[in-house]
Amino acid sequence: MSMRVTFLGTSGAVPTTERNPSAVLVNREGDRLLFDVGEGTQRQMMRFRTGFTVSEVFITHLHGDHVLGLPGLVQTWDFNDREDPLTIYAPAGTERHIDALVHAAGNQPSFPVHVYEVEPGEVAVRRDEYEIRAFRTDHDTNSVGYALVEDDRKGRFDRERAEELGVPVGPKFSKLHEGNPVELDDGTVVRPEQVVGESRPGRKFVYTGDTRPSETVTEIADDADLLIHDATFADDRAERARKTAHSTARQAGEVASEANVARLALTHISSRYAGETPDHRSEAREVFDGDVFVPDDGEMREIPYPDA
Structure with missing residues (x-):
């Protein structure tokens, strides 16, 4: 089952010729989830051919570089005769501001738009195989991040062992894999734990925002x-990061190392670096041994299962 991340915008507060403001699109087996909507997100969707289909939008906070693309995108959906409802999740206390963006310039969407406030620790979305949780972040305004956490998967089915136990090929295999015992023609009962391994972890995607x-x-x-983590500055502007409630690439690396993550994406890159970010990656790698990268706008990454 695929999970693909497209970095639509990786700049800090000010866009550059190479980087658009914040937006990340996650496509999990057809569920298309948009995290933040910086200015120009709709154009990035066209530029990188992701299409406009989105079921939910998750806003981390109300700073312009994370929300100013929402009015244009909503109006584009309207022009494209969207009928499906749109659900927007945002931090507590921001509903009226998000609603104002949706209806900017007197726009009245022809499709249903629902805005829900989420508190840190709250499950915003629960689906059959995953959930999206809001968590507290440390910024200079009311802000949250979001974690997409998949349920554990069934253990591997040992077909060879099942056949050794006399289970005939067919429906009984599926029944055992679903966790139910089966009875053979001679009365023998075969239990799932005899032929199914330990459950396997699902995937986890974490987006911090600022x-x-x-x-x-x-x-x-x-x-x-x-883990997609704020890395607005390199070490040369560590004090600026502290004052503006952002992180350096090294600090993001330290978080990734302590959390034992597999991959770290450094985003929200300040325009001061003019597209050149070798220090970001090298400083993060000094404290984090996993895969660390500074994504360009349009970069796409598949998230494999932990046991792949």
């Missing part, structure tokens, strides 16, 4: 397959 390094982020990112 934040200082935080214990809460470290806890929610534990064993994440991909």
